[in-house]
Amino acid sequence: MAGPVIDVAARGLPEARWESWRRRCAPLRLPDWRELIVMAAHPDDEVLGAGGLIASARAAGIAVTIVTATDGEGSHPDSPTHSPSRLAALRIDEARSAASELNADPPVRLGLPDGGLAAHEDRLAAELRDLIGDIRRPGVVCAATWRYDGHPDHEAVGRAAAAACAATGTDLLHYPVWMWQWATPDHPLLRDCVPARLTLTPAAHAAKCRALECFRSQFLPLSDHPADAPIVPPHVLRRFTGPTETYLR
Numbered sequence: 443m444a445g446p447v448i449d450v451a452a453r454g455l456p457e458a459r460w461e462s463w464r465r466r467c468a469p470l471r472l473p474d475w476r477e478l479i480v481m482a483a484h485p486d487d488e489v490l491g492a493g494g495l496i497a498s499a500r501a502a503g504i505a506v507t508i509v510t511a512t513d514g515e516g517s518h519p520d521s522p523t524h525s526p527s528r529l530a531a532l533r534i535d536e537a538r539s540a541a542s543e544l545n546a547d548p549p550v551r552l553g554l555p556d557g558g559l560a561a562h563e564d565r566l567a568a569e570l571r572d573l574i575g576d577i578r579r580p581g582v583v584c585a586a587t588w589r590y591d592g593h594p595d596h597e598a599v600g601r602a603a604a605a606a607c608a609a610t611g612t613d614l615l616h617y618p619v620w621m622w623q624w625a626t627p628d629h630p631l632l633r634d635c636v637p638a639r640l641t642l643t644p645a646a647h648a649a650k651c652r653a654l655e656c657f658r659s660q661f662l663p664l665s666d667h668p669a670d671a672p673i674v675p676p677h678v679l680r681r682f683t684g685p686t687e688t689y690l691r
């Protein structure tokens with residue numbers, strides 16, 4: 443099947459239709475969880491897709507490790523104001539601040555190339571296996587970007603996480619980021635998934651919203667130049683600011 447095409451300017455399926463689909467998803471609960479490992483392709487994926495889960499886990503006393511595969515240096519390749527190294531430095535700081543808002547430690551950075559993760563899947567899977575540790579360790583859950591999300595880096599992380607979790611008998615939740623922009627609930631790629639809905643407490647929701655505000659380099663223009671436009675414009679960001687999150691198994 444050809445991969446989906448992400449059009450950031452598109453309005454996508456109206457939120458009300460996604461919301462009626464989400465209401466039919468089974469609730470996600472965190473009973474017996476001891477440790478949560480959240481894998482992100484770029485700094486901000488972890489908060490867009492799983493910020494509420496991270497805050498909820500921390501509030502429940504669950505250890506959380508956030509892993510960012512890249513430093514996100516490729517978000518504005520034609521920027522006349524921000525070099526890749528300046529962008530990386532900004533995004534590392536943003537992700538640290540966001541983790542702090544979620545009461546989590548700063549992300550573990552792998553420093554792999556933004557835009558090139560498909561060539562590093564084995565390394566990603568090996569890093570995750572190391573973090574998981576012993577096979578079938580009770581209470582360990584992994585969350586990762588969805589293997590069919592539509593962005594090559596997100597998909598590489600999703601495939602690597604699936605391999606590491608299959609090898610270690612670890613429960614894996616995929617979180618969609620770009621899916622909302624191109625999919626519909628009856629899309630063939632979604633039909634084989636079992637979705638689950640996490641309803642955030644007011645405190646977890648507020649922490650997620652504060653964490654999202656840290657990613658100014660992605661959600662606000664870097665300058666007036668067209669190449670410095672926001673990567674996640676307001677109509678896309680709104681899909682992530684509601685009181686629920688969706689996970690796919």
Ligand SMILES: [Zn+2]
Binds near residue numbers: 483484487593596619
């Ligand atoms: Zn991303």
